[in-house]
Amino acid sequence: ELSKNGWLLDIEKLTLGENIGEGEFGAVYEGVYMSQRVAVKTIKCDVTAQAFLQETTVMTKLQHKNLVRLLGVILHKGLHIVTELMTKGNLVNFLRTRGRSLVCVHNNALVLSVDVCEGMEYLESKKLVHRDLAARNVLISDDNVAKVSDFGLTKVDSKVSDKAKLPVKWTAPEALKKEKFSTKSDVWSYGILLWEIFSYGRQPYPKMSLQEVKDKVEQGYRMEAPEDCPPSVYSLMRVCWEQEPRKRPGFHKLREKLDREMEKLSPGSGS
Numbered sequence: 460e461l462s463k464n465g466w467l468l469d470i471e472k473l474t475l476g477e478n479i480g481e482g483e484f485g486a487v488y489e490g491v492y493m494s495q496r497v498a499v500k501t502i503k504c505d506v507t508a509q510a511f512l513q514e515t516t517v518m519t520k521l522q523h524k525n526l527v528r529l530l531g532v533i534l535h536k537g538l539h540i541v542t543e544l545m546t547k548g549n550l551v552n553f554l555r556t557r558g559r560s561l562v563c564v565h566n567n568a569l570v571l572s573v574d575v576c577e578g579m580e581y582l583e584s585k586k587l588v589h590r591d592l593a594a595r596n597v598l599i600s601d602d603n604v605a606k607v608s609d610f611g612l613t614k615v616d617s618k619v620s621d622k623a624k625l626p627v628k629w630t631a632p633e634a635l636k637k638e639k640f641s642t643k644s645d646v647w648s649y650g651i652l653l654w655e656i657f658s659y660g661r662q663p664y665p666k667m668s669l670q671e672v673k674d675k676v677e678q679g680y681r682m683e684a685p686e687d688c689p690p691s692v693y694s695l696m697r698v699c700w701e702q703e704p705r706k707r708p709g710f711h712k713l714r715e716k717l718d719r720e721m722e723k724l725s726p727g728s729g730s
């Protein structure tokens with residue numbers, strides 16, 4: 460199916476460059492494919508490669524300005540997944556290194572939040588659940604646009620890994636306990652991601668162990684607002700963290716709320 464639709468790329472047209480990251484299943488390289496700068500994720504293990512190949516079929520059907528775009532795959536000594544190059548790396552490092560100098564203005568933090576929300580709104584509209592939404596899985600383009608990455612691949616993770624490997628600090632209680640993943644469990648993760656953005660890339664639930672997080676969150680404990688976080692943004696986090704999934708807003712609703720925040724913080728520029 461991939462070859463029929465042109466998603467099978469030609470290794471001869473690919474030039475591999477420097478190693479730019481390590482994924483769970485293999486290294487990520489910078490490269491050039493037919494004069495376009497790309498990122499290449501290599502998966503050496505054949506079994507994993509097969510599973511990934513199935514999931515990339517999902518990815519080929521998704522296109523949105525806030526999702527990292529798949530160019531195609533190369534089958535050669537395992538699997539190479541070729542995507543657009545996101546020169547500014549992942550959102551955690553972006554926030555930590557540029558932190559207050561770039562993101563300080565709440566406006567910029569909000570722009571990043573809206574970007575991610577729009578990507579997720581698109582996935583929601585396609586009835587797809589990400590399962591691993593976190594700042595480390597959001598990448599930043601050369602022109603500072605935040606795009607969601609690793610969508611469509613996350614189901615592979617849950618097959619390969621077990622419950623013990625769930626990203627506890629980002630996962631909704633019902634997903635942790637009963638493996639009930641849904642758009643609303645993605646919304647919970649999005650709330651944690653908002654907290655990461657407005658704390659400039661801090662690790663969530665600082666100083667708490669995973670077991671402690673599991674137990675306390677179940678009992679109703681929630682993180683405090685990050686320093687200098689606008690109260691209205693913190694209240695968005697809190698609705699994302701409603702214990703009851705159906706009390707959480709969807710991404711469409713969240714985006715509307717964020718748009719309103721943008722208007723409040725940049726008065727006069729409303730056009």
Ligand code: ATP
Binds near residue numbers: 480481483544548596
């Ligand atoms: P997996 O979800 O398959 O376990 P991972 O999340 O461990 O993978 P990735 O996030 O895919 O690994 O990649 C690891 C790192 O490589 C990222 O944090 C990022 O810094 C870099 N990277 C990945 N894809 C790109 C890209 N398209 N452009 C630029 N850098 C990238």
